[in-house]
Amino acid sequence: MVRSRFRNFSIGSTMLWIIIFVVVPYIFVVLFSFLERDPVTTVAWRFTLAGYGEILSPVFLKVCWYSLLLALGTTVISLLVAYPFAFFLVRLPEAYRRILLLLMIIPFWTSSLIRTYALVILFKANGIINTFLLWTGVIDEPLNLLYTQTAVFVGLVYTLLPFMVLPLYTSIHKLDWRLIDAARDLGATSRHIFFRIILPLTMPGIVAGSTMVFLPALGLFYIPDFLGGARSMLIGNFIKNQFLTTGNWPVGSAASVFLTLIMCLFLYVYFLSSRKAHTGGMGDMA
Amino acid sequence: MRRLLVVLVLVLLPVLAFGAKQEVYVFNWTEYIDPGVIKQFEQETGIKVRYSTYDSNEAMFAKLKLVKKAGYDVAFPSTYYVERMRKLNLIQPLDKAKIPNMKHINPSLLNKPYDPGNAYSIPYMWGSSAIGVNSKYVDPKGITSWNDLWNPKYKGKVLLMDDVREVFAMSLRSMGYSGNTTDSAQIRKAYEKLLKLRPNVKVFNSDSPRQPFLNNEVVIGQIWGGEVYQANQENRDIKLIYPKEGAIFWADNMVIPGSARNVGLAYKFIDFLCRPEVAKKNCEYIGYATTNLKAQQMLDARTKNHKAVYPDDAEMKRGEFQSDVGEAIMTYEKYWEMLKTQ
Structure with a gap:
């Protein structure tokens, strides 16, 4: 009795929180996206699709394309870095593993904004890396590190890497190594073992990690602003400008709804692939 | 039920206790006032300052637009927002008689196209x-x-x-x-x-x-x-x-929103900020140029003669x-x- 009341309370309060701070504001966003802009009252209560018409402009599509490329690049780099790392992490003795996992998580105790500023201190023309290289005589002129595409990717991958490592670690950890021994006994090459056994079995981790990196990367605009010099506009910048600079709430809302739809699409793909991993194929045997 | 009452009383008690005190609601940019100045105002007048901050004109504007009554008493919009808010009747005309310290404000910063005759605003920092x-x-x-x-x-x-x-x-x-x-x-x-x-x-x-x-x-x-x-x-x-x-x-300006709770206290606060010693303290704390000529003269020689901070009259006319x-x-x-x- 007491337990069920506690259960109802905890579920109820969480739901209430989500309804007040997520659902209701989002309903407003959807509503505003169908209204008309008004210079005096912000929005006029007249239905229109003009907000959506405006985001079909070539400029917004360029903004989206660039944001998607950036998020995709970040996901691919994170995966390439995190997969081998997670793989070797699993094979380490327990004591080392715990320390390394802890080291992975500790940076989270600091705000990502501060960690981005720390990267600026590393990369700037008179920063730590350039000062060191100049001092050793490897270079004569400071390298151009800050405000480059590379700096943006380093910043994004650095911030989001743990989101890739942790799901990969979990799914590699669950891997049944006897399957690999069996495959080897039956004469499979290393390449075969990786692509036919390890990769399919760890696919849920890859999909989960990629989703957890890709979606935040799509929305993070302060890292490209700080490390890339704000020379390109991302979806996040675009939405912010619509609300704050021009006071064009319908277009800003329409762009937000569009972004949410993209994210839903990716979550749906994630949902489909994770269901497939649970219902069929090798997943059950592991 | 009784427990609920106890909780209610505990929650409401501080509100009731402070309710009797006079309060002025100030809405300013982040890091845009010397905290010592607020304390000094509270000690001198016994008026409590309820201080909130914003980081962009747009955010301040959006909030002021939503509040129809019992809102902030003093806000600090930039020039072009003074004009915008004036056109939308979001701020009220100022009664200069209630701001005697306004005489210290640098005349070359007054009567600009964004607010002719400074009917609605007084420059704070620029x-x-x-x-x-x-x-x-x-x-x-x-x-x-x-x-x-x-x-x-x-x-x-x-x-x-x-x-x-x-x-x-x-x-x-x-x-x-x-x-x-x-x-x-x-x-x-x-x-x-x-x-x-x-x-x-x-x-x-x-x-x-x-x-x-x-x-x-x-x-x-x-x-x-x-x-x-x-x-x-x-x-x-x-x-x-x-x-x-x-x-x-650019200049950020003191205004009284139309939705102010207590216009009288707003005038007191604005006049206090126009006092030369107070303006000097704020200017030293914030690091921007003060609009207060008397306060500027009180600054150390290097600061008040720094041309980057205080351009001469010729530059002022050209800009x-x-x-x-x-x-x-x-x-x-x-x-x-x-x-x-x-």
């Missing part, structure tokens, strides 16, 4: 944006005009503000137009000219433009006068040059304060998006 150079790499004597930023030898070495109005005002003025134009043909020309500047631009930054200068990432670009003063505490090579086409001036462009902001933003997606 400053300029002009050309910053690192004199170690660029000879300041060779730089006289905004057009110098377009010089191909500064490829990848220029800083622009990350602010649509500042960047367009610079480009417009370099062609002899007003930075407050609403003529879409002129805005388009400014955009076309900015496209040619893009290869030179290394970074857009308006939060703290001195940092890329101090980091040796850029050698020339737009910068706030106050930022040059702050940069000079670390590096004396960063210099400010007022271009011959004129600098762009221009930002004012509201109304619906033309949509045109500006359209070209800004195109500039940023090139």
